[in-house]
Amino acid sequence: MTDSELLLEVSGLSKSFGSAMAVNNLTFSLPKGSIVGLLGGNGAGKTTTLSMLLGLLEPTSGSISLFGHDFISNRHAVLHRMNFSSPYVDLPQRLTVRENLLVFARLYGVKNAGKEISSLAADFQLLELMNQPMRRLSSGQKTRVSLAKALINRPEFLLLDEPTASLSPDVSKWVRQRLSDYRDQAGGTILFASHDMREVELICDHIIMMSRGKLIEEGSPEALKNRHKRNSLEEVFLALNENGGGA
Amino acid sequence: MRSSTAGRISALLMRYFFLLRSSWPRVLEIAYWPTVQMILWGFTSVYFSHSSPELTAGGILISAVLVWDSLFRSHISYTLSFLEEMWSRNLANLFVSPLRPWELILSLATVSMIRTLIGMVPAALLAIPFFGVSVFELGLPLLGFFLNLVFTGWAISQAVTGILLRYGLGAESLTWMLPFLLAPFSCIYYPLETLPLWMQSIAQYLSTTYVFEGMRALILKGEWVPELLGKAFLLNAIYFILGLSVFCLSLRSARRRGLLLQSGE
Numbered sequence: 324m325t326d327s328e329l330l331l332e333v334s335g336l337s338k339s340f341g342s343a344m345a346v347n348n349l350t351f352s353l354p355k356g357s358i359v360g361l362l363g364g365n366g367a368g369k370t371t372t373l374s375m376l377l378g379l380l381e382p383t384s385g386s387i388s389l390f391g392h393d394f395i396s397n398r399h400a401v402l403h404r405m406n407f408s409s410p411y412v413d414l415p416q417r418l419t420v421r422e423n424l425l426v427f428a429r430l431y432g433v434k435n436a437g438k439e440i441s442s443l444a445a446d447f448q449l450l451e452l453m454n455q456p457m458r459r460l461s462s463g464q465k466t467r468v469s470l471a472k473a474l475i476n477r478p479e480f481l482l483l484d485e486p487t488a489s490l491s492p493d494v495s496k497w498v499r500q501r502l503s504d505y506r507d508q509a510g511g512t513i514l515f516a517s518h519d520m521r522e523v524e525l526i527c528d529h530i531i532m533m534s535r536g537k538l539i540e541e542g543s544p545e546a547l548k549n550r551h552k553r554n555s556l557e558e559v560f561l562a563l564n565e566n567g568g569g570a
Numbered sequence: 571m572r573s574s575t576a577g578r579i580s581a582l583l584m585r586y587f588f589l590l591r592s593s594w595p596r597v598l599e600i601a602y603w604p605t606v607q608m609i610l611w612g613f614t615s616v617y618f619s620h621s622s623p624e625l626t627a628g629g630i631l632i633s634a635v636l637v638w639d640s641l642f643r644s645h646i647s648y649t650l651s652f653l654e655e656m657w658s659r660n661l662a663n664l665f666v667s668p669l670r671p672w673e674l675i676l677s678l679a680t681v682s683m684i685r686t687l688i689g690m691v692p693a694a695l696l697a698i699p700f701f702g703v704s705v706f707e708l709g710l711p712l713l714g715f716f717l718n719l720v721f722t723g724w725a726i727s728q729a730v731t732g733i734l735l736r737y738g739l740g741a742e743s744l745t746w747m748l749p750f751l752l753a754p755f756s757c758i759y760y761p762l763e764t765l766p767l768w769m770q771s772i773a774q775y776l777s778t779t780y781v782f783e784g785m786r787a788l789i790l791k792g793e794w795v796p797e798l799l800g801k802a803f804l805l806n807a808i809y810f811i812l813g814l815s816v817f818c819l820s821l822r823s824a825r826r827r828g829l830l831l832q833s834g835e
Contacts, residue, residue: 417592432668
């Protein structure tokens with residue numbers, strides 16, 4: 324794979340909080356147009372990794388090259404080309420869905436914001452909710468708005484932290500389908516952090532498994548299952564953890 | 571697709587406008603407190619004017635209340651707008667957007683100025699028919715006094731928002747405490763000589779002291795002393811740099827410690 328086909332290159336990325344190593348010497352890359360799952364149990368370092376890739380957290384060491392730019396020293400060169408959604412972050416609750424989307428459209432410099440918002444609202448089944456304040460929405464509806472916000476600038480790189488956490492199975496399936504459509508139609512690259520092994524297996528074409536801050540395995544879901552002679556990613560993950568997190 | 575600085579600032583201004591529009595108590599509150607303060611001190615002033623006319627000469631008491639409130643309003647308006655982002659767990663959305671920290675500061679300062687004017691102008695206008703006191707008669711120096719106190723408010727706000735970023739909502743009470751800490755040293759209602767010496771030595775480093783000394787000289791003696799305003803501006807420039815430094819260092823610290831993702835309640 325040539326450098327021009329890579330959207331993200333992470334090398335030797337580490338983050339420590341005092342003596343605790345949250346992410347330890349992580350190296351991986353993301354090809355353009357891929358959906359990559361960042362998989363791991365609680366405390367594996369997924370959210371810490373995402374935070375560093377968003378510029379919310381300063382790494383202790385290592386490098387991040389995004390769109391060919393040094394992201395750590397110059398994140399503002401590329402922030403307009405990416406977006407994210409996380410259950411740990413809300414949109415202003417007193418603003419309506421339409422107001423929130425208008426604010427973020429302007430923040431990202433979206434041309435024809437009204438048209439773009441209407442299109443997203445239709446796509447994410449938000450038309451009837453547009454004048455509702457965020458605080459009156461159910462968690463499934465909030466997730467749909469959060470994803471619409473994450474796609475408002477048609478990001479080339481979309482980072483999602485457990486986007487289907489606490490959602491019912493039907494809404495989770497709906498979200499997965501929308502993300503697949505986005506990749507197929509807009510060519511976006513998606514990094515998808517989750518501890519839901521089955522979900523990651525369903526949507527991702529490449530998996531990065533983490534445990535205790537380290538990358539313990541990576542490859543396509545099929546390759547990982549074949550390599551470890553298991554029937555599911557969950558079994559692969561459990562087997563790797565039983566072996567002390569090593570590949 | 572790339573936004574401009576003006577576009578990003580206008581996006582935040584739009585966000586705060588939507589917020590105000592969504593809650594009539596918030597709109598009412600902007601003008602409510604300055605007006606209540608003015609009325610309360612206005613009647614106090616009327617009462618004192620019978621027994622001690624020197625205390626209330628030229629409407630000094632009401633003018634001092636109104637001018638001091640511009641510091642408090644500018645600080646509260648700035649900090650509350652920032653707190654809204656923390657309360658709604660929206661800070662991470664802002665910090666991963668193309669918005670730059672200085673654009674956030676400029677947006678908060680603009681909102682603060684708008685809210686301060688909305689709050690202060692009606693109170694100042696109402697003081698004319700209620701008590702026959704017009705701060706506008708101070709002329710151009712009023713603008714100098716007002717701007718100085720607004721700058722002091724912003725300097726405090728920058729330090730407070732920095733501390734909020736670093737220590738979270740546990741430090742929220744600082745928002746209300748800090749301006750009141752300055753008040754006794756600022757000689758709002760009394761001359762500098764009234765303070766004991768140890769307090770005077772602190773007061774001389776406060777821009778607010780020079781603002782109120784200047785205002786008293788203008789109202790009571792009809793003397794315009796530009797040096798006092800100059801000192802106030804100089805001290806404010808220092809405070810502003812200090813406040814900005816606290817904010818920038820705290821933001822960096824929050825980024826190092828991973829506090830930006832989970833900065834809500």
